Amino acid sequence: MPIQSPYVFIASMDVDDAHDALFNEVYDSEHVPLLLRVPGVRSVTRLTAQPFDFSVGGGVQHIVPDGPRYAALYELDAAAVLTSPEWARAVDSGRWPTEVRPYTLNRRHMLLGLR
Numbered sequence: 480m481p482i483q484s485p486y487v488f489i490a491s492m493d494v495d496d497a498h499d500a501l502f503n504e505v506y507d508s509e510h511v512p513l514l515l516r517v518p519g520v521r522s523v524t525r526l527t528a529q530p531f532d533f534s535v536g537g538g539v540q541h542i543v544p545d546g547p548r549y550a551a552l553y554e555l556d557a558a559a560v561l562t563s564p565e566w567a568r569a570v571d572s573g574r575w576p577t578e579v580r581p582y583t584l585n586r587r588h589m590l591l592g593l594r
Contacts, residue, residue: 482593484521484554488561489589491547498582506551509573514553517569519560524552547585558590 494502511523528544560566570576 482554484556485593486555486558486560487591488553488555489550489591490553490586491550491588492583492586493548494579495582495584498579502549502579502582505574505579506549510575510579511551513569513572514566517560517563517565519556519563520566521554521556523554526550526552547587558592561590 506525511525514520514523526549528546528548528550530541530543532539532541534540555561
């Protein structure tokens, strides 16, 4: 998938096992649709960390992810989207702030710009 936006915001996190199903259901059915309505958000792609093998230095290494299990990539028209009133309303709407966010942990956020 080629990136079509000048910025990519990455939100990654874990969720406690007891709330994993709710986390995924709310993220897919509420959180992403709300954020896609924010002006300047072009797309959202959700990903899950996977163990993998790769060749480097003449050998094969097996990598087990040690960071957050879940990540979402948001393609943005501008960095300012993240501080817009529309973004602020969207991230605090629905069940996310009360039923999901309290059970997330190891949260990391990164903004990347195209070179």
